[in-house]
Amino acid sequence: MPLRAAIILSIALFSAVTHAASPPLELSDDLIHDKIRGALIGEIFGDLNGLPHEMKYIDSPGKVENYVPTLSDGAWTDDDTDVEWVHHFYMDKLQTAYVPYDQITAAWKKHINRRIWSANEYARRLMDLGIEPPYTGRIAINPFSIFNISGEFCAESFGLCAPAMPQTASKIGLHYTHITIDGEPAQQTQFFDTMISLAFVEPDINKLIDAGTAALDPQSELRQVLADTRRWCAQYPDWHDARKAIHDKYTLHQNELPDKNGYQLNTAAIVAALLYGKGDFTETIRMTFNFGWDADCTSATAGTIIGCIKGGRYFDDQIAHHGWILPDVYKNTCRDQMPMNETVTGYVDRVYRIAKRTLLASGAQEQQVDGKTAYLIPAESPANIEPLPHPLDRNAELTQELLPGIEKDLTGSGTDKARAAYLAICLGQATRLSQDRPADWSAAVAELKLHAGLVNKLYSAPKTVAADFQNRFHAAGVDRSSGELLKSSSQPK
Secondary structure: OOHHHHHHHHHHHHHHOOOOOOOOEEEEHHHHHHHHHHHHHHHHHHHHHHHHHOOOOOOOOOOOOOOOOEOOOOEEOOHHHHHHHHHHHHHHHHOOOOOOHHHHHHHHHHHOOOOOOHHHHHHHHHHHOOOOOOHHHOOOOOOOOOOEOHHHHOOHHHHOOOOOOHHHHHHHHHHHHOOOOOOHHHHHHHHHHHHHHHOOOOOOHHHHHHHHHHOOOOOOHHHHHHHHHHHHHHHOOOHHHHHHHHHHHHOOOOOOOHHHHEHHHHHHHHHHHHHHHOOOHHHHHHHHHHHOOOHHHHHHHHHHHHHHHHOHHHHHHHHHHOOOEOOOOEEOOOOOOOOOOOOHHHHHHHHHHHHHHHHHHOOOEEEEEOOEEEEEEOOOOOOOOOOOOOOOOOHHHHHHHHHHHHHHHOOOOHHHHHHHHHHHHHOOOHHHHHHHOHHHHHHHHHHHHOOHHHHHHHHHOOHHHHHHHHHHHHHOOOOOOOOOOOOOOOOOO
16 A cells, blocks of 8 residues: 555544554655654754743743744753653663563663652652652652653653554553553543654644544543633634633642643643644744743644654755754763763664564564565554543552552561551551551651651642642651752752
8 A cells, every 4th residue: 555545544544533443554664764753853842942931931821923943052851852762772772662660660760860850750769769660650659640741741752652553652651651640641641642653644633633532531631621722722713812711721729830730731732732833833832832831841742743744854954944953962961871972863763763663563564665665554543542540549459469568568678668658658558557566667657757858759749639648648757857859950840
């Protein structure tokens, strides 16, 4: 099947948004590489050009009138791309789409120690306590995981690892975003990785949003967020009016962090920017700046989607003829013991290798068409592959899985005791253990108090989502410590 026919087929498929079996799609090797390159360039421009606008426009929108994508010194590591960069490094090295969680933990301890925030920073603290993914991202254990958008901004490039295979893209994305988040933010992962995976074959923004919506749990709050956003964008020719409607309905947390870094407002901002941008890269990114909230994250995600649609050659033309600037540099400024000589090209090639392996492992057939390599890819319709957990905190499930270890670790080493106390408090077991094993419990709580960074960080979580969590620790005698917080930027992510 020629490429044009495959694209026509995909449009019909995604317009219907059904789960019916369809013929495989044929994508050329050259197109796959070009789309990955365009997506990563778009993500990098959105991320790094978006940094000056991050958290600047909360109650009111921005006033950016013009935007020319420019990074005169090249790209550098920022958490919108470099957390995924670490994961891709090991996916490529181990030749697997799913790096085992024990190896992910080791990689985070080795490489990810600076310039992380919110759910990511908290997960890293939990790893020092001996807690591994996916527990580091469970709502009962990580108080930031219920709202934080690392389900979006740490997910985009996983959509590129499964071209035109949205369910596979969602599975890969969730494997990594569950390091830090769960619940609605995990629905966010499926929404955006589905859109990005299908951007290889579908240029229509509305059809991509339809497909992303099909990847959401029917009960997901994001379905209403998307319906509202699309209605307002259609209703209001002036984007300011849509932005006000989004702000007024979904500012729900007394201007605490979830109203800046939460999944409702930022998902709406991305979708609105895509709709008002109408497929134009610079206009879409300018819109994400102006919609505000966590603007570098939203710009990176929107840039990935439009960049994948446009492809790398589009950016080559803009750089050659329209004054855009991006040297082939990806400077490592903060990821310990990762390569210091990375380039944008090197990053692209690594994701491309992962994508080829993913396609072949998923049943795609490599073939030669007119002397060039192409892949016959099994068709996947967009679908929700992980529903919302009930209840969101998974308390009963986690108690069954973790309680035997908690009971054992109360008599273990110092870190074992601290971990046991922490998890017991999270899961509502503190009162029982303090009564049944008072000496062991007191020793474990004393060890937990030594982990000052973690204790302080848990009390820094926004009270609108974490008050009950914090009250459990207070009742157990674990209060704020005089120890220092993890040293990082003042900007929350």
